[in-house]
Every structure is written in C-alpha cells, then in structure tokens.
Amino acid sequence: MTTAAAGSPRTYQVRTYGCQMNVHDSERISGLLEAAGYVRAAEADEQPDVVVFNTCAVRENADNRLYGNLGHLRPVKDKHPGMQIAVGGCLAQKDRGEIVRKAPWVDVVFGTHNIGSLPVLLERARHNTAAEVEILESLDVFPSTLPTRRESTYAGWVSISVGCNNTCTFCIVPSLRGKEKDRRPGDILSEVRALVDEGVLEVTLLGQNVNSYGVEFGDRYAFGKLLRACGDIEGLERVRFTSPHPKDFTDDVIAAMAETPNVCHSLHMPLQSGSDDVLRAMRRSYRSEKYLGIIEKVRAAMPDAAITTDIIVGFPGETDADFERTLDVVREARFSSAFTFQYSKRPGTPAATMDGQLPKQVVQERYERLIATVEEITWAENKKLVGETVEVLVAVGEGRKDERTGRMSGRARDGRLVHFATGAAGANGQLGDAGSLAGQIRPGDIVHTTVTYAAPHHLNADGEPLSHRRTRAGDAAEAGRAPRTPGVLLGLPTIGAPAAAPAPTGGCAGV
Numbered sequence: 355m356t357t358a359a360a361g362s363p364r365t366y367q368v369r370t371y372g373c374q375m376n377v378h379d380s381e382r383i384s385g386l387l388e389a390a391g392y393v394r395a396a397e398a399d400e401q402p403d404v405v406v407f408n409t410c411a412v413r414e415n416a417d418n419r420l421y422g423n424l425g426h427l428r429p430v431k432d433k434h435p436g437m438q439i440a441v442g443g444c445l446a447q448k449d450r451g452e453i454v455r456k457a458p459w460v461d462v463v464f465g466t467h468n469i470g471s472l473p474v475l476l477e478r479a480r481h482n483t484a485a486e487v488e489i490l491e492s493l494d495v496f497p498s499t500l501p502t503r504r505e506s507t508y509a510g511w512v513s514i515s516v517g518c519n520n521t522c523t524f525c526i527v528p529s530l531r532g533k534e535k536d537r538r539p540g541d542i543l544s545e546v547r548a549l550v551d552e553g554v555l556e557v558t559l560l561g562q563n564v565n566s567y568g569v570e571f572g573d574r575y576a577f578g579k580l581l582r583a584c585g586d587i588e589g590l591e592r593v594r595f596t597s598p599h600p601k602d603f604t605d606d607v608i609a610a611m612a613e614t615p616n617v618c619h620s621l622h623m624p625l626q627s628g629s630d631d632v633l634r635a636m637r638r639s640y641r642s643e644k645y646l647g648i649i650e651k652v653r654a655a656m657p658d659a660a661i662t663t664d665i666i667v668g669f670p671g672e673t674d675a676d677f678e679r680t681l682d683v684v685r686e687a688r689f690s691s692a693f694t695f696q697y698s699k700r701p702g703t704p705a706a707t708m709d710g711q712l713p714k715q716v717v718q719e720r721y722e723r724l725i726a727t728v729e730e731i732t733w734a735e736n737k738k739l740v741g742e743t744v745e746v747l748v749a750v751g752e753g754r755k756d757e758r759t760g761r762m763s764g765r766a767r768d769g770r771l772v773h774f775a776t777g778a779a780g781a782n783g784q785l786g787d788a789g790s791l792a793g794q795i796r797p798g799d800i801v802h803t804t805v806t807y808a809a810p811h812h813l814n815a816d817g818e819p820l821s822h823r824r825t826r827a828g829d830a831a832e833a834g835r836a837p838r839t840p841g842v843l844l845g846l847p848t849i850g851a852p853a854a855a856p857a858p859t860g861g862c863a864g865v
C-alpha cells in the first residue's frame with residue numbers, strides 16, 4: 355500500500371479526545387488541512403495519508419491511551435510509506451519532545467497555541483524526513499481566524515476566549531492553554547452573522563470561563579453585552595454558552611439571558627462540590643451559598659430554565675460530611691442533568707500531591723449515591739414536562755434507537771434531548787404512515803410537539819407533531835451543504851450533528 359496515487363489529494367483523519375474546545379479545534383484542524391489541499395478520508399479508510407491526534411491531558415491515563423493508539427498505528431504506517439502521524443492538543447503541549455522520544459514514528463508534534471502551523475509542519479517533516487516538534491508558549495493567532503470545517507448545518511461553536519486565569523487545583527488547563535485571551539466582540543459577532551447567513555440557527559459561545567470575558571479589555575459587563583448583541587442578529591434562533599464560572603457571574607448576565615429572546619433558558623454552571631471546605635481546597639473562590647443564590651436569581655428571572663452542572667466526587671480530603679453537603683446542594687439546586695466525575699489524580703496539578711487522597715472504594719460508593727440522587731431529581735424534573743409543548747431543533751445522530759422506533763431526535767430550547775414520533779401512533783402503539791411527516795422532517799428543521807413520557811435523561815413525544823417548519827439549515831442538510839465562514843475552504847461536506855462532544859472531562863464543561 356502506498357500513499358495517495360500521484361495527482362490525487364492526500365487524505366486525512368482527525369481523532370479527537372477531550373472537551374468541546376478540542377472538538378472545535380478539530381474543526382479548525384480539518385479546515386486548515388482542506389485549505390491545504392487534503393481531503394477527509396472515508397470512514398472505512400483504515401490507512402489515511404495523515405492521522406492527527408487532537409489530545410486531552412485532563413483525563414486520567416490520557417498518556418497511556420495516546421501511546422497505546424500510537425503503538426497500534428505503527429505497523430499500519432510501516433505498511434503505508436508516506437503516511438504521517440501528527441499529535442496536537444493539550445497532551446502535546448505538556449509532553450512536547452517526549453512524544454517523539456517515546457514514539458519515534460510520529461512525524462509532527464504541535465501545541466494548543468499553534469494549530470495554524472500544522473500543514474507547514476507536515477510539509478517540512480515530509481521534506482526533511484525528520485520529526486517536527488513545534489510548541490509555542492502563547493497564542494500567535496486567535497484560532498477563530500483560521501479556516502474552519504464546520505460539522506453541522508444548523509449549529510456552530512464560536513470561541514469568545516481561550517485560556518483561563520483561574521487556578522483550580524484539579525485542573526491542568528491554565529498551564530496548558532495559558533492565560534485568558536479575549537476575542538474582540540466585533541470579530542465574534544461577524545463570525546456569528548456569517549454562520550447565520552449560511553443558515554445556522556444555533557450558536558454556542560465557547561470559553562473556559564465566559565463570565566470573565568472582557569477581563570482583557572477591562573469591561574466587566576462585556577459578556578452580557580455580547581448576549582444582547584446576539585439578540586439583534588436576525589435569523590439567529592438559539593444562543594447558548596459554556597461555561598460560566600460562578601465566581602464571575604453578574605446579575606447583568608442573568609438579566610441579559612432573560613431579556614434576550616433568542617438566548618436559551620439553559621445554563622451549565624459547574625458546581626464541583628457542595629462543601630465550602632472542598633471548594634476552598636479546589637481553589638474555587640465561590641461558596642455553596644453564592645452558587646445557590648445564582649440559581650435562585652436565574653429561576654426568578656426564567657422559571658423555565660434548565661440548569662446543568664459538573665460535580666467531582668472524592669476530592670482529596672473530602673469527608674462524609676463534605677459529601678453530604680454536595681448531596682444537599684444537588685437536592686436544592688434541582689439540576690436537569692449533571693456530569694459526575696470520580697476524582698482522579700492528574701499529573702502536574704496541585705491536587706495530585708495533596709494529602710488525604712481517598713481510597714477508590716470510598717469514592718466509588720459516594721459516586722454511586724450521587725448518581726442515584728441526581729437521577730431521582732432529573733427524572734422528577736423531566737416528569738414535570740409531560741403534557742407540555744416543546745420546540746425541537748431536529749438533530750441527526752442523537753439516538754441510535756431512532757431508526758428502530760421510527761422517531762427522530764433533537765434538543766428542546768432548554769437543552770433537553772427529545773425523541774419524537776414523526777407520525778400519529780396507531781391503536782397498537784405503532785406509528786401509522788397516513789399523514790405522517792416521516793421523510794419530510796430534516797435535520798435542522800424546527801418541530802413543535804407534546805411531551806408524552808419522561809425518562810431521567812430524555813423526553814419522548816409520541817403524538818403527531820403539532821407543527822413542522824422547514825428551515826434553511828434543513829435545506830442545506832438535504833442538499834449536503836456545510837456552512838462556510840469567511841476564509842473557510844471546505845471539502846466535501848459532512849452533514850451531521852455538530853461534532854459530538856466527547857464525554858466531559860471534569861473541570862469546566864469547556865475543558
């Protein structure tokens with residue numbers, strides 16, 4: 355087997371680990387490679403010409419997993435002269451030259467600050483037949499100015515900042531992604547407008563800590579202003595954001611959410627622990643009272659708000675009483691969903707060397723109790739919606755069961771996952787074909803339907819939809835067109851869900 359036949363473009367594949375930041379970075383990596391003439395390898399292609407690993411350092415054993423995967427690729431590369439392997443992302447930023455020492459068959463190592471150099475580094479490594487390692491200590495170009503291959507016709511991520519000025523003791527992000535860098539509001543809004551011009555209905559504003567947006571240019575109210583400005587963009591139907599840090603939450607952001615009709619009433623706000631002592635040890639400078647106070651204000655302004663969170667169980671030194679406090683806050687906050695994590699040491703973080711590391715069994719037992727409590731609450735909250743009408747932005751690939759059940763899936767405005775029938779159910783409970791909308795509803799369209807059943811993690815709507823609106827995003831999905839944003843060169847579009855974010859990794863949802 356050789357590389358792409360002479361004259362045919364080289365193929366690439368990007369393998370992504372970690373958080374939404376990485377998923378969005380991978381959209382940029384794809385965009386850059388396509389701008390440089392590469393084409394995406396077919397799913398079944400086991401020997402792309404270039405394989406890029408976009409790595410995450412937040413997860414436990416991330417390095418073992420990376421080196422394992424690199425090991426698997428070695429024989430593939432041996433049989434495929436000219437194949438190149440590149441490693442980027444947080445683990446590359448952390449391990450640097452170590453990667454080519456441990457896996458000398460890797461061709462390129464690039465960091466989180468110089469994604470834009472990847473095509474040049476690949477070229478140079480090929481020309482010199484030697485590995486290229488290039489890691490920068492700080493950003494040279496704000497990544498959003500790079501070409502981006504968008505994965506969805508109806509939803510897009512827009513970075514507002516990168517990096518983080520906090521120092522949570524369990525998190526490796528500040529040392530790998532650097533200090534917070536804010537993008538200019540005008541640039542952000544132009545990118546949002548460009549996406550909407552392409553038919554995109556929903557944007558998610560992305561930053562490690564969106565509530566501190568503006569810190570770089572000295573405007574404490576910058577994030578609220580940005581949300582309000584998004585409200586003026588015609589055709590933009592849904593605005594979401596992730597993640598806000600409770601310490602920087604202002605009443606102005608709550609007011610902006612409530613007053614701006616296209617901002618969704620959904621809030622993902624990491625709690626991490628309900629114990630003030632543990633929060634202190636985590637160096638998270640809010641306390642549970644402040645956290646619950648924000649929730650109270652959000653609910654007062656938006657009674658329909660769905661609030662989700664991240665929680666870490668078993669942080670070093672966490673006592674039974676600390677853990678009970680977390681359960682209390684969970685009960686009081688009434689989350690609609692929570693990502694729960696068992697604390698595990700991440701090398702390079704202060705918490706990894708703290709006293710009071712807990713035995714696995716204790717962490718496991720607390721974790722199971724936490725999950726049971728969370729599920730009881732999310733299920734009860736979901737049941738309140740049975741009989742309610744929800745607006746669903748139709749997605750693709752949101753549920754594997756859909757094909758079997760004849761349902762489609764999407765997200766309600768509050769972020770809940772809804773599986774809905776596209777036609778009326780017959781007496782036997784099966785979906786009837788007569789008058790059915792099946793085949794007419796496309797990903798990216800909007801449907802109104804009534805919730806008939808609630809499960810802890812999703813809603814079902816098994817009656818005939820009340821309405822179906824065809825949208826430009828749906829037209830684009832049907833035509834196989836992906837959104838283009840300025841400076842973006844796209845190859846063959848993949849029309850799908852917004853690249854599915856891998857399971858959150860702990861820390862901020864954005865990390």
Ligand code: SF4
Nearest residue numbers: 518520522525861862
């Ligand atoms: S957990 Fe979030 S807020 Fe804390 S340091 Fe990491 S990225 Fe920053």
